[in-house]
Amino acid sequence: MGRSKDVAWNQCEGKRGSGETQQRVRHLIVALPSCPQTVSLGSKHPRDDRFIMSEAVIHRRTVKVINEQGLHFRPCQLIAIAAQQHRSSVILSRGSTRADAKSLLELLTLAAEQGTDLELEVAGPDAIDVLNEVTELFSCGFQSPPRPV
Amino acid sequence: MKLCDFVVPGAIVPELPAGNKESAIRAMVASLQKAGSIKAEDEENIVAAILKREELGSTGIGRGVAVPHTKHGSTDKLIAAIALAKDGVDFASLDGEPVYIIFLLVSPPDRPGDHLRGLENISRHLRNDHFCKFLRQSKTSEDIWELLTEADNNEI
Numbered sequence: 001m002g003r004s005k006d007v008a009w010n011q012c013e014g015k016r017g018s019g020e021t022q023q024r025v026r027h028l029i030v031a032l033p034s035c036p037q038t039v040s041l042g043s044k045h046p047r048d049d050r051f052i053m054s055e056a057v058i059h060r061r062t063v064k065v066i067n068e069q070g071l072h073f074r075p076c077q078l079i080a081i082a083a084q085q086h087r088s089s090v091i092l093s094r095g096s097t098r099a100d101a102k103s104l105l106e107l108l109t110l111a112a113e114q115g116t117d118l119e120l121e122v123a124g125p126d127a128i129d130v131l132n133e134v135t136e137l138f139s140c141g142f143q144s145p146p147r148p149v
Numbered sequence: 150m151k152l153c154d155f156v157v158p159g160a161i162v163p164e165l166p167a168g169n170k171e172s173a174i175r176a177m178v179a180s181l182q183k184a185g186s187i188k189a190e191d192e193e194n195i196v197a198a199i200l201k202r203e204e205l206g207s208t209g210i211g212r213g214v215a216v217p218h219t220k221h222g223s224t225d226k227l228i229a230a231i232a233l234a235k236d237g238v239d240f241a242s243l244d245g246e247p248v249y250i251i252f253l254l255v256s257p258p259d260r261p262g263d264h265l266r267g268l269e270n271i272s273r274h275l276r277n278d279h280f281c282k283f284l285r286q287s288k289t290s291e292d293i294w295e296l297l298t299e300a301d302n303n304e305i
Contacts, residue, residue: 071265072264074206110269
């Protein structure tokens with residue numbers, strides 16, 4: 001088939017940086033017990049503390065897929081658009097499957113049917129806003145735009 | 150569910166003629182009809198349904214990939230066509246980039262679970278840079294089918 005594996009590997013190498021950032025956030029989420037919690041990471045730079053503190057506050061909420069067709073393309077698109085409008089990290093989980101809610105491709109891998117409970121985890125400076133916005137999308141079955149929060 | 154469970158072997162288009170989103174969708178639906186997966190009398194209706202879905206928001210998901218789809222009563226099981234566009238097609242994708250790989254899905258309205266599992270399967274493989282790279286390098290339908298088989302067997 002004449003596939004160029006070397007070129008493909010090089011492409012992967014080039015994307016490693018963003019993956020590590022995401023992994024760091026995931027590690028934080030896994031390491032913390034029930035939330036919200038604030039954890040001081042002991043930065044040597046006082047000016048960094050506010051940012052780090054806000055990153056370490058993890059907000060969790062269980063959301064249910066109520067629409068008949070499940071978490072198909074359009075709902076995933078609406079979630080991704082909402083998440084991308086905020087600086088906070090947003091993770092949706094179904095069991096051991098975790099998806100960066102800013103990535104449509106990752107959200108589609110959840111394959112969540114009607115009635116499925118998903119875990120929503122948000123961390124960042126505008127966490128409450130995005131938490132409420134994404135929850136509202138689930139609550140209205142992705143049928144109408146979320147109310148302003 | 151595996152890719153080879155719902156991709157129709159006769160509906161693989163290794164080189165789409167240059168064109169736009171609508172011509173790409175028409176060519177792919179026509180390939181499903183020629184493969185015997187949908188009836189000729191349903192072809193235009195399915196094209197219209199997919200184009201109407203695109204009006205809600207492009208199914209161009211970035212990374213040079215689009216997944217146009219519709220639920221339609223003319224099929225009793227999930228079916229898919231695959232096409233490669235060497236020159237790229239403007240799909241109004243989220244990232245503004247042209248599309249080179251297109252998965253087109255048609256699924257029965259009363260089986261939303263199959264539709265979700267099909268999307269999950271495609272998305273999972275599209276996250277693999279090797280899969281996307283090898284798919285774009287494929288020259289023939291046989292190449293693409295072989296790649297799908299390898300992906301199903303986690304050999305990529």
